[in-house]
Amino acid sequence: MNDLDSPQAPAAASSTLLTKLISIDTLQRIQDRFAALGQVSACVCTVEGRLITRPTWGSRFSELIGTCARGREALAASLQELARDIDPAVAVMTLHGMTLYAAPIGYQNRRLALIVVGTRPAIWPPLETIQAAAADYEIDCDELLGATQLVKANVGGTPEDAHQFADVLAETIATLYGQAERIERQLADLRTVHGLAELLSGTRDLQEILDLTVRRVVQVMPVKACGIRLLDERTGELVIKAVCNLSPEYLQKGPVMLAESPIDGAAFAGYAIYIEDAPHDPRIRYPENARREGIVSGLCVPMTYRGKTIGVVRVYTARRYRFTDSEESLLRSIGSQAASAIISSRLSDERAEAERVQRQIEAAGQIQRRMLPSRLPQHSGLTFGCVYGPTLEVGGDFYDFVELSSGGLGVSVADVVGKGLPAALMMASVRAALRAHARTHDHVEDVVARVNEHLCRDTQVGEFTTLVYGVFAKDGQSLTYCNAGHVPPLLLRGDEFCDLTAGGPVIGLQPTTFDVETVAIRPGDVLVLTTDGITEAMGFEGAGYGRQRLMSSVKKHRNLDAPQLAQQLLWDVRRFVGLADQSDDITIVVVKAV
Numbered sequence: 001m002n003d004l005d006s007p008q009a010p011a012a013a014s015s016t017l018l019t020k021l022i023s024i025d026t027l028q029r030i031q032d033r034f035a036a037l038g039q040v041s042a043c044v045c046t047v048e049g050r051l052i053t054r055p056t057w058g059s060r061f062s063e064l065i066g067t068c069a070r071g072r073e074a075l076a077a078s079l080q081e082l083a084r085d086i087d088p089a090v091a092v093m094t095l096h097g098m099t100l101y102a103a104p105i106g107y108q109n110r111r112l113a114l115i116v117v118g119t120r121p122a123i124w125p126p127l128e129t130i131q132a133a134a135a136d137y138e139i140d141c142d143e144l145l146g147a148t149q150l151v152k153a154n155v156g157g158t159p160e161d162a163h164q165f166a167d168v169l170a171e172t173i174a175t176l177y178g179q180a181e182r183i184e185r186q187l188a189d190l191r192t193v194h195g196l197a198e199l200l201s202g203t204r205d206l207q208e209i210l211d212l213t214v215r216r217v218v219q220v221m222p223v224k225a226c227g228i229r230l231l232d233e234r235t236g237e238l239v240i241k242a243v244c245n246l247s248p249e250y251l252q253k254g255p256v257m258l259a260e261s262p263i264d265g266a267a268f269a270g271y272a273i274y275i276e277d278a279p280h281d282p283r284i285r286y287p288e289n290a291r292r293e294g295i296v297s298g299l300c301v302p303m304t305y306r307g308k309t310i311g312v313v314r315v316y317t318a319r320r321y322r323f324t325d326s327e328e329s330l331l332r333s334i335g336s337q338a339a340s341a342i343i344s345s346r347l348s349d350e351r352a353e354a355e356r357v358q359r360q361i362e363a364a365g366q367i368q369r370r371m372l373p374s375r376l377p378q379h380s381g382l383t384f385g386c387v388y389g390p391t392l393e394v395g396g397d398f399y400d401f402v403e404l405s406s407g408g409l410g411v412s413v414a415d416v417v418g419k420g421l422p423a424a425l426m427m428a429s430v431r432a433a434l435r436a437h438a439r440t441h442d443h444v445e446d447v448v449a450r451v452n453e454h455l456c457r458d459t460q461v462g463e464f465t466t467l468v469y470g471v472f473a474k475d476g477q478s479l480t481y482c483n484a485g486h487v488p489p490l491l492l493r494g495d496e497f498c499d500l501t502a503g504g505p506v507i508g509l510q511p512t513t514f515d516v517e518t519v520a521i522r523p524g525d526v527l528v529l530t531t532d533g534i535t536e537a538m539g540f541e542g543a544g545y546g547r548q549r550l551m552s553s554v555k556k557h558r559n560l561d562a563p564q565l566a567q568q569l570l571w572d573v574r575r576f577v578g579l580a581d582q583s584d585d586i587t588i589v590v591v592k593a594v
Helices: 013-019 024-038 060-066 069-084 127-137 141-148 159-201 206-220 262-268 287-293 325-371 420-438 444-458 546-556 562-577
Strands: 041-045 092-094 098-107 110-119 225-232 237-244 273-275 298-305 308-316 382-389 397-403 409-416 465-472 478-484 490-493 496-499 517-520 526-530 586-593
Touching: 013 024, 013 110, 024 041, 024 159, 041 069, 060 069, 060 127, 060 141, 069 092, 069 098, 069 110, 069 127, 098 159, 110 159, 127 141, 206 225, 206 237, 206 308, 206 325, 237 308, 262 273, 262 298, 262 308, 298 325, 308 325, 325 420, 382 397, 382 562, 397 420, 397 586, 409 420, 409 526, 409 586, 420 444, 420 465, 444 465, 444 478, 490 546, 526 546, 526 562, 546 562, 562 586
Parallel strands: none
Antiparallel strands: 041 110, 092 098, 098 110, 225 237, 225 308, 273 298, 298 308, 382 586, 397 409, 409 465, 465 478, 478 517, 490 496, 490 526, 526 586
16 A cells, blocks of 8 residues: 555644644545445645545546555546646546545645545446456456446536535534634643643742743734733722733833723723724823833733732733734633732731731730639638630739738739730739739728729720729628729628629729729629620620529539639620620639638
């Protein structure tokens, strides 16, 4: 078999346009079925007349002639002659009476290949002519004569029918080629975007992401230059962040404000904006700079990821150029991929910063917890139980015990306005001031007044603290206290509660004086000091826990020892709240007289 019989015969450069996207095997199958349907001979060849597929013969007679040595030479010469002048009105005769017709396969003004159809007359030649053909082509005469008895000419239709069918088939193959080319282009674009995604995924450095993007755009698109501008949301300016092949003079031409740029504004609205002639486009803010830079046409697309547009990508050409839909789609995809990487980089930076802050908060929480008493105090006739539960890592509640030189025991519970770090810092300041003044002043009202003066100097309007500070006598049989705007402590004696309300306003707003009260502490008494995180705890139905529920819980569990009672009060609150989020810090101090 020589190269004319082989479907793998090397084709001229023009044939690769077709066989690059449609395989020879596919063309062969299409050709074989067409030839069988029309009872015609067929082949696909290059625009120079070289075979791409193996010829399919419409009859045994044609096959015997076409596959012999002289027949192959005659067919090759005829195909080259046909390719030189494709004109249906001009018949190319070959292979002893076969008429060749060529249907060009064309796409976008490019001729890709030819479908060649061979037909024979409806009337077979006389015996003498067949005998002469056998002699000319050196074929066994009896075999050639027998082949004429096996086929009825034109059984698949007239030659004109076969030619029309070939024209339709050529258009169909061209359509397949166009679809394959679009798919190949889309795959190439996807490979580009995927490759860019892999590059961008290897870095979290924002500037490196931007620089990689503009360089890749210039590599894969027919453009002179590329630039990325990101929106500064504070000023509304589109700030140039990365460029490729743009001069420093062009970059320093002046600011670009989103509100003043119709091109960028339309891009932020989701459109791709085409610029045909930048130096003469009225939408261009700096046309003279574009002319000096050699910029003619351009395309501007948004950088959008999950509905958020953060900037624009612009590409520029040095001549008039109309971007295709595929190129626009590719640039959009690159812009979206870059936006994703930029947002991811920003989120990564924010996450790192949040983790750093969280570590600081956790450290602050540990420091704050160390400020709380590490062990329960020991005092004559009294036992203690305490619970502390901040809503965040750090909180504004605190409780404290101070052993005084007089033998008494100071106890305090406070609630700083606000939550988190600001409240925790203020809490530390209140605690330090309270401890300092409690050890240097004997009178409860003086201690509270001086802590108030301290806060008034160091706090701003709206920053205040509620505080209960009291001193148990050395023998534990009395309590002198001052309530500065705090939730009144509960004193349970027998079955009756007494609210401890003597004192004054919250501390930290203005200098003032405070009242005190001394109450007797008798065996069996239960004193409960809390912050408003207990009484204002909200259940799912929107009702607060309230003071009455707290009093009922204290009565119900009064026989527990002080630490167990404090914990039980907390559990009762949490059962009431259920799965609702804790909205405020919780502090409970229980004192039982024995």
